[in-house]
Amino acid sequence: MKVLILGGTTEAGALARALAEREIPARYSYAGRVAAPKLQPLPTRVGGFGGAAGLAAFLTAEHITHLVDATHPFAEQMSRHAVAAAEQTGTRLLALTRPPWTPQHGDDWQRVDGIEAAVDALSGPPQRVLLAIGRLHLAAFAARPRHHYLLRLVDRPEAPPPLPRHTLTVDRGPFTREGDLALLREHGVERLVCKNAGGTGAAAKLEAARLLHLPVVMIDRPALPARREAHGVDDVLDWLRHDTAPHEGVERGV
Numbered sequence: 001m002k003v004l005i006l007g008g009t010t011e012a013g014a015l016a017r018a019l020a021e022r023e024i025p026a027r028y029s030y031a032g033r034v035a036a037p038k039l040q041p042l043p044t045r046v047g048g049f050g051g052a053a054g055l056a057a058f059l060t061a062e063h064i065t066h067l068v069d070a071t072h073p074f075a076e077q078m079s080r081h082a083v084a085a086a087e088q089t090g091t092r093l094l095a096l097t098r099p100p101w102t103p104q105h106g107d108d109w110q111r112v113d114g115i116e117a118a119v120d121a122l123s124g125p126p127q128r129v130l131l132a133i134g135r136l137h138l139a140a141f142a143a144r145p146r147h148h149y150l151l152r153l154v155d156r157p158e159a160p161p162p163l164p165r166h167t168l169t170v171d172r173g174p175f176t177r178e179g180d181l182a183l184l185r186e187h188g189v190e191r192l193v194c195k196n197a198g199g200t201g202a203a204a205k206l207e208a209a210r211l212l213h214l215p216v217v218m219i220d221r222p223a224l225p226a227r228r229e230a231h232g233v234d235d236v237l238d239w240l241r242h243d244t245a246p247h248e249g250v251e252r253g254v
Ligand code: 3Y8
Pocket: 007, 008, 009, 010, 011, 013, 029, 030, 031, 032, 033, 034, 036, 037, 038, 072, 132, 133, 134, 135, 136, 137, 152, 153, 154, 155, 172, 173, 174, 175, 194, 195, 197, 199, 200, 201, 202, 205
C-alpha cells in the first residue's frame, strides 16, 4: 500500500499525522500556492502535476495504490483531476471532505452561487466588508469599488490589490473566535463575504459575525464529480484497512 494525500487543509494535516504515526507509506502534496506551507510529517511534494494526465503519470510512477483527495471544497479542478486520474490508473480514490456549514439561529446569511454572484450582492451603498476569500479572486470585487474592504491574505501580495479602498491583514488560519471578534470590531466590519469551506479552520469569523449580528454573503461550493467521500480521519483509516486494491491480498482465481 502507498497513499498520496492531496492536501492543503486542516483535515489533510490530521490524516498525514495519523498515517505517519502508523508508519503507513504515504506522501503529501501541496499546490505551491503560498510561500511557506506548513510542514507535514510525510515526504512532501509541492506544485501542480500537469493536469489529470500528469497526476495519472505520477500515480503510476510512484506506485500509489490509494489516493486521498483532502483538498479544500473549492479546489474544484484538483478534485476533477483526481477522479479522472484514479479512473485512468485504477487507483483507489477517497475524498476526505467536510460537510458544508449551515446557518445557525441568529445568522443572517445571503447564499450566492459563485464569486460573481457575491460581487453582485454588494451592489448597495458603501460598507466596510471583510473579504475572507483569500487572494485568488480579489480582482472580481474591483467592480464594487465604493466599499472599504478588509482583506485577509496568507502572504503579502507583490502588487497592491486592485481595490481603491482596502486594509490588508496578513494571517493564516486556523482562526479563533476571540481573534476574529477583535478583527471585526477593530475594523468596524459591517458585512462579511466568505466561502462555504466547512470545517473548523475558517469557522471563527461566522461565530464572530453571529455575535455582532453582521450579515454574511456565503458563497456556495462548486459542484464536484461523484466520488466516494469520508468526513473523518478514522473513516479514511478504515477504508485503507478494508479496501485493498485487486493486486493486494485478494486470491486471484486462476
Ligand atoms: C496552500 C497550506 C492546516 C491547513 C490550514 C482549512 C483551514 C486554515 C481557513 C479566512 C479564510 C481561504 C484560504 C483558508 C483557510 C485553513 C488551512 C485554510 C481561508 C493554507 C495553505 C495553503 C492555502 C491556500 C489558500 C488559498 C486561499 C485559501 C486563504 C498551509 C494556509 C480564504 C479559503 O494566497 C493564496 O494564493 C491563497 C490561496 C487557496 C483561497 C484563495 O482562493 O485565495 N487557502 N491555505 C495549499 C497548497 O499550496 O496546496 O500553509 O497550511 C491552508 C489553510 N487555509 O494544515 O492547518 O482547512 O480550510 N485558506 C477559504 O476557506 O475560504 C481563509 O481568512 O477567514
